[in-house]
Amino acid sequence: MNSRKKDDFPTNKIRRFLEPGPIVLVSSAHAGERNIMTMGWHMMLGYDHIGCYIWDQNHSRELIRKSKECVFNVPTFDLIEAVIGTGNNHGPEIDKFETFGLTPEKAKQVDAPLIAECYANFECRLVDNSQAKKYSLFVFECVKAHVARSPKYPKTVHYRGDGGFMIAGENKSYRKKFKPEML
C-alpha cells in the first residue's frame, strides 16, 4: 500500500470528511507503546471538535487517557483488510502497524503517529473526558489536519454491523437549493 500526498487542510472544515460517518482508524501512542483502533462511533461536536465513544476494554483508551492525544485517520475502501484486522484484534498483543502493513508517520502537533496510507489525518488533543466513566465519551479538538490531494471525494467505508460495510456511493451537489448562510 502506498502513502498518499497530502496538503494541510483547515481544521474547521474537517466535517467534510467526518460528517458522512466513515469508519476511522484512531492511532495513539504513549511511553513507547502505540496502537490503532477501528472506530464507528464518532461525531462532529462543533466545527473543529470531535466527540467519540472509546470503550474501557479498548487498549487505546489507556494510551489516549495518558497521552491526552490521538490521530483520527480516514481510511478508504482499498484499506478494508486493515480496517477489519485492526477492529478484530486486541491492542497489546500485536503491533497493528506492522501486522496490517500500515506506515506510521510523524505528526506535526502531537506525538501519536499518523497513518500514511489513509486519505486524511486529523491530529487531535483530548479536551474533555468528564463523561468517560458514564458514557465512554471523549471530546477532542483537532489541532492539525492533512488531506490527500485527490480524489475530491474519498471512497470511505461505513459499518452496518454484522460484518457488513456500505461503501461511499455517488456524490451529488444541491448547492443551489441552499440558502447562502446555510453553506
Add this chain to the structure above:
Amino acid sequence: MNSRKKDDFPTNKIRRFLEPGPIVLVSSAHAGERNIMTMGWHMMLGYDHIGCYIWDQNHSRELIRKSKECVFNVPTFDLIEAVIGTGNNHGPEIDKFETFGLTPEKAKQVDAPLIAECYANFECRLVDNSQAKKYSLFVFECVKAHVARSPKYPKTVHYRGDGGFMIAGENKSYRKKFKPEML
C-alpha cells in the same frame, strides 16, 4: 410520498442504521408546537443510546429540552428535497410537516411524532444534557424502534458540506473475516 410499512425493531440494534452516518430528521413536539430538524452530527453511544449536537439556535432544542424526548427518523434519497428544506428553514416560521409533505404519525412511547415517510423511526428519551451548555451535546436512550420491511439496506444520504451529499453505495459483507465475538 408514501408512508412505509414498518416492523418493530430491537432498540439495541439501531446502530445498523445510524453507525453508517446518515443525515437524520429529528422530530419533536411540546405544548402544541412541533418541529423537524436536519441533523448530521450524531453518534451511537452504547447500543441503545445516541449522542448528538443540537445548536442553541435550533428551535428544536427548546422543544426537546422541555419535552425531554424526540424521534430520530432516517430518511432516504427520495426525501432529499425535504431533507434540504428542513435544514434550510427555521422552525417557528413554518410547519415543516406541511411545507415539505411529511406525515406526522403517532409514536408508541413518546409524544413527539414519527415521520411516516422515513425508512426508520427511533423514539428516544433525553437522559443527559449536562454537557448541553458547554458542547451542545445531548444524550438520548432509544425506547422504541420501527424499521421498514424493505429494502434491507436503505439508500441514505450523507452530508459532505457545501451543499453536497454522498448517497449510500454498494454493500459488502466481510462476515467471514470477523471473529465471532466481534459480530
